[in-house]
Amino acid sequence: MTVSPVAVRAETPACRQRAEALAASLELPPAPPAGFAGLLLVVDEAGLALADARHPERHPLRVDFGAGSSARRAAQAGRRSLIGRAAGLKPGFRPLVIDATAGLGQDAFTLAALGCRVHLVERHPVIHALLADGLERAGADPATAPVAERMTLECGEAETLLAERVAALGAQVVYLDPMFPERRKAARVKKAMQLFQALLGTGDEGDALLAAARASGVRRVVVKRPRKAPLLAGAAPDVVFGGKSVRFDVYLHHPG
Numbered sequence: 001m002t003v004s005p006v007a008v009r010a011e012t013p014a015c016r017q018r019a020e021a022l023a024a025s026l027e028l029p030p031a032p033p034a035g036f037a038g039l040l041l042v043v044d045e046a047g048l049a050l051a052d053a054r055h056p057e058r059h060p061l062r063v064d065f066g067a068g069s070s071a072r073r074a075a076q077a078g079r080r081s082l083i084g085r086a087a088g089l090k091p092g093f094r095p096l097v098i099d100a101t102a103g104l105g106q107d108a109f110t111l112a113a114l115g116c117r118v119h120l121v122e123r124h125p126v127i128h129a130l131l132a133d134g135l136e137r138a139g140a141d142p143a144t145a146p147v148a149e150r151m152t153l154e155c156g157e158a159e160t161l162l163a164e165r166v167a168a169l170g171a172q173v174v175y176l177d178p179m180f181p182e183r184r185k186a187a188r189v190k191k192a193m194q195l196f197q198a199l200l201g202t203g204d205e206g207d208a209l210l211a212a213a214r215a216s217g218v219r220r221v222v223v224k225r226p227r228k229a230p231l232l233a234g235a236a237p238d239v240v241f242g243g244k245s246v247r248f249d250v251y252l253h254h255p256g
């Protein structure tokens with residue numbers, strides 16, 4: 001799948017300065033050229049959104065941790081939720097997690113809402129910008145600020161960062177959710193996934209990430225997969241937490 005070009009667009013004159021600064025920092029065009037059919041990084045009064053330039057009004061993608069978001073709903077499931085059990089949460093124990101494939105931050109927000117400190121690593125600068133914008137808004141909203149305060153974010157390539165970050169932060173869990181072709185039928189999910197794939201392509205580097213995570217010395221590596229997806233690198237997990245549509249493969253490392 002080919003990756004679509006991205007251009008920045010200011011939604012109102014008041015947003016122009018911010019749009020130009022963002023375009024310069026991401027090295028993107030500050031406005032879409034005539035006939036542009038790629039992706040738009042829209043700067044509006046609410047923040048940032050990613051949209052299809054041909055139908056910008058249809059399902060723009062925005063990082064939102066507000067009421068009703070999937071991350072908020074998942075976090076309400078509590079410590080006994082599938083993701084909480086997979087990450088090894090116990091009464092009185094909340095691991096420090098490195099989410100090495102941060103994406104739109106939904107899983108990281110869920111873990112942070114369950115009480116974990118989470119360091120997010122995202123390699124794509126546009127996704128990183130969307131996520132930084134969502135975290136900024138979450139930090140400014142009294143309802144989500146206590147959770148956002150437990151989250152830190154950096155733009156980088158997890159494979160090269162992991163060993164150093166695990167040691168420096170004393171992380172107990174590395175969490176991985178590599179891209180996998182989406183099969184869910186809901187139009188909104190499908191549209192969001194199409195935008196994501198147009199931006200990132202469908203390349204699956206999960207195998208190398210798993211190797212880097214396991215080599216980092218962290219005690220626990222959690223891999224999120226669609227329920228029937230093959231194992232990453234064909235590696236048999238120590239524990240599997242299976243749900244209706246996803247499963248979590250857990251790899252444990254016992255330092256000798």
Ligand SMILES: C[S@@+](CC[C@H](N)C(=O)[O-])C[C@H]1O[C@@H](n2cnc3c(N)ncnc32)[C@H](O)[C@@H]1O
Nearest residue numbers: 101102103104105106107122123157158177179
């Ligand atoms: C399926 S998404 C993750 C979704 C995320 N779990 C959530 O809840 O929103 C995968 C993300 O991982 C990022 N990614 C993939 N490989 C990476 C790597 N080696 N280092 C950093 N980020 C990576 C991709 O750019 C993409 O944004």
